[in-house]
Amino acid sequence: MELRWIWLPPWQFPPSFTITTSNTLCFFLVIIIIFLYLTHLSNRPYHPQEPSIVACPLPIPYIGHLILMALQGGHYIRSLGLAHQNRHLPIFTLVLPFGARMYVVTSPALTTAVQRKPARELSANAMLPGVVKRIMGLDEETGEIVRRGVDGTNGGEGGGGKADGKGVLEDLHGMMVGYLGVGKNLDQLTAEAVRALVGEMDGFLDGDVSSSTMPASEPISLHQEERESENRTHDLLPWVRHLVMCASARVLYGPRNPFTVEREKQRQNQQQQQQHSGDDTVKHQDGNLETDFWNWDHGLGQLLIGIWPSVTARVPYHARERLVAAFRTYIDAKHYEPEDKHTSTVLSSSSNDKYNINRESGKTNREQEHTQATTGAAPIVFNRIRIARAHGFSPDGIARSELSFLFASMVNTATVAFWTLLRVFADDELLDAVREELVRGGLVRDCGEDEQGKEQELHRADGGSASTSQTKSTAASKTAKKKRHLSLSALTANKYEACPTLYAVLQEVLRLASNNFSTRLVMENTYITPPATIESANVMSTAGAGQINGQTHRYFLKRGGIVQIAGGVMHMNPSIWGQDANEFRPGRHQPLSSAGSSARQESQDEPSTTETRQVHRSTTARSSAFRGFGGGKTICPGRYFATAEILGFVACTVLRMEIEGVNDLDKDANNNPEVKVKARPDPHHHEQDGLNKKKSRAIKVPEVDDYILPVHVLEPASGETVRVRIKQREGAAGERIEVVP
Known part of the structure; x- marks a missing residue:
């Protein structure tokens, strides 16, 4: 067998060729030589100062890393970064097909260096148009x-x-x-968003079956005794998502947004079906826009591939196109523009009286939201549409642009709100601390009775007639709804100083559930060196960044390479967050009050200078390593809005609601014995087993699913649900919370 035959296809072999043992051995020998040569090439640095090349655990040169990324998602990069901690690699190289380079940054110091590079060297936007084109179509x-x-x-x-x-x-x-940014516009938008969320909660607690607070999987109408039953359970993540979806769509896109319009049509159809069939438990139809939204969200990775998406990503592709069609109708009808008279016409068909009442005083959260929403879409949406048109976007392009904005404004908000609620209610001590802070910090104060609540009680006491007696008035006064004010300005003042525990829970949730990447494209050959300011803060030594044998090292980045700032690796780095970095411990975000305090709790001594420096170093390192909202030029512009919205929503929930898990002996609302959640002992409790069992809410905290493409905050692992009972807090029956700026 001649070696030149190796490169020929089998049908071009000469007739004299026969398969023999020597031919077979020769063939495999050539294959092995080629494999070893490619492996050698894939492990050879392009430049002497290029970051160290990390070999792939799957011994397939060039494509091994891509295969494991596709199979393991963000977990692969995180595991690589953590596995090479002992090698002190603040940045390492993954070799991709055709000699392309991916540089993974795992050091806060080098992250700062990357973010300070000008766009002509490292561009954060160069890859964005292609990604947006594939995902948004x-x-x-x-x-x-x-x-x-x-x-x-x-x-x-x-x-x-x-x-x-x-x-x-x-x-x-x-x-x-x-x-x-911080200012009047932000305060107004945040107040409207939290009011909308509280309004959705009001409808849920009141058993307002005509409101938008009933998840798509729930009956549209329930008997009163069923609504009050403590045996009714909910899947917490879809429940929170539904509240955030309804509130966000209404606040950002006004009362004529596609989701509200669709629900109004479904509601009218269901009411007609109920009247004809007499069935009081008609369910929502499948395939609504809300379902389409989450199907599209969960298929972004498939759409990103961009190869025949209508076939290879059929479910997310068609879900996206239905959403775009709905937004196209919204744009063509100019429902984002102020048209009060048209808005009143659209909402007049709603059976939800809360949205149709328009008093000058004593308005509930929903009434205030309605008054503000009648002006059309929020100014930020109106300006987005104006800018897109000025640049030549077609109506279809504008619809796709606004769908992407809705995604950015609510997906992470809903998921983080879910994790924050879950963590707070899963720990009784944490829940008590948060509730105490809200009251003690002056964030919530009583402000008398709700006049509308009193009128509703009078109406009920009289059986719906116009005349009322003094006896009925007295009875109604006893049951009138109390009103409390939640001050958002007090909540957000001085970096959430009034609610440090709740804010720490939010930060810890973001640390554990954010496995995000900030991406840069190397536009020209360049070097990165950790800045001296970061080195002086001792981040270098704590994070192993940029020093070899005590000397600062600079790294060469090849043109055409991709730089990935691996936030998930930094979030789990034991040298930054401690050996318990994979555990939920919100106290780590309050270092000045808790770090290093255990050693002096008994002696009550003042902290030493050395200890103060250690706390300062730890605070600086953790601040640099926290990537919950990204960083640099690509930091999330809506981080202040999202933080205040989530904290306001959680604050109102803990003040008004009780959320309890479903244990092994419980069944779900459909009497399905297979839906069970086992109680998980609270690691923060050190009481005896009997007392701990008595205090446990039996809420299981599932593991995050990091085996996916980390396009947003991670969700619970596949197949894990959090079944809970949601009811009014004892002593808070009939209470109303009014959100004030």
Whole structure:
């Protein structure tokens, strides 16, 4: 057998060729030689100062890393970063097909160096147009508009570029940063969002079956005794998602948003079916927009591949197209513009009286939300549509752009709110501490009785007639709804100083559930070196960043490479967060009050200078390593809004509700004995088993699912649900919470 035959396909072998033992051995020998040679090439650095190359556990050169990324998602990069902690690799290289490089940054110090690089060297936006085009399904013309003006380049007049060189992405980002920055606009939007969430909770607690607070899987109408039954259970994640979806869509896109319009139509159809059939438990129809939204969200990884998405990603593709069609109708009808008279017409058909009442005083959260929502979409949405049109977006492109904004504004908010609620209610001591802070810190105060609640009680006491007696008035006064004010300004003042425990829980949730990556494209050959300011804070020694044998090292990055700032690795780094980095411990985010305190609790001595320095170093390192909202130029512009919205929602929930887990002996609302949740002992409790069992809420905290593409905050592992009972808190019956700025 001649070696030149190796490169020929079998049908071109000469007739004299026969398969013999020597031919077979020769063939496999050549294959082994080629394999070893490719392996050698894939492990050879391009430059002497290039970051160390990490070999793939799967011994397949060039494509091994890609295979494991596809199979394990974000877990693969995190496990690689943590596995090489002992090698002190603040940055390492993964070799990809065709010699491409992926540089994974796991050090806070080098992260700062990457973020300080100009866009002409490391661009955060260069890859964004292609990603957005595949995920959102943009046409060629719209995709070209998005590409122009990236990083202030390729601008110019015509084709969507502006004379100042700014593209649509930069204009949109600049507008949102200004609108969502600290100030009056942010305060107003946050107050409206929290009011909307509280309004949804009001409907749920009141058993208002016509409100939008009933999840799609729940009956649209329930008998009163069923609503009051303590045996009714809910899956906590879909329940929170539904509240956030309803509130976010209404606040951002007004009362004529696609989701509300669809629910109104479904509600009318269901009421007609109930009237004809007499069945009082007609369920929501499958395939609604809310279901489509989450199907699209869970299929983003498939859409990102971009190969025949209508076939290879059929479910998320068609879900996205139905959502785009609904938003296209919204855009074409100009429902984002202020049209009070049309809004009143749309909402007049609703059987939810709370949205139809418009008093000048004593308004509930829903009434205030209705009054504000009648002006159309929120100003931030109105400006987004205006900017997109100015750059030449078609109506279809605008619809897809707004769908992406809804995704960015609510997906992480809903998931983080779920984890925060779960963590607070899973620990009785933590729940008591949060409730005490809210009251002691002056965030909540009593402000008398709710006049509307009193009128409703009078109406009920009289059986619906117009006349009332003094006896009925007295009875109604005893049951009138108490009203309390929640001050958002007090909640957010001085970096949430009034609620440090609740804020620490939120930060710890973000640390454990965020496995995010900040991506840069290397535009030209460059070097990165940890900044001296970070070194002086001793982050270098604690995080193993950029030092070899005590000397600061700089790293070469090859043009065309991809830089990934691995937030998930930094969030789990034991040298930064302690040996219990994988455990939930919110106290680690309050270092000045708790760090290093255990050694002096008995002696009550003042902290030493050395101890104070250690606390300062720890605080600095952890602050640099916390990537819950990203960092640098790509930091989330809505982080202040999301934080205040989540904390306000959780605060109102813990004040008004009790959430308890479903233990092994319980069944769900459908009497399905297979849906069970085992009680999980609280690691923060040190009481005897009997007392601990008595205090346990039997809420299981599931593991996060990091075996997926980490496009947002991680959800519970596949197949794990949190079944809970949600009811009014004892002593808070009929209570109302009014949100004030």
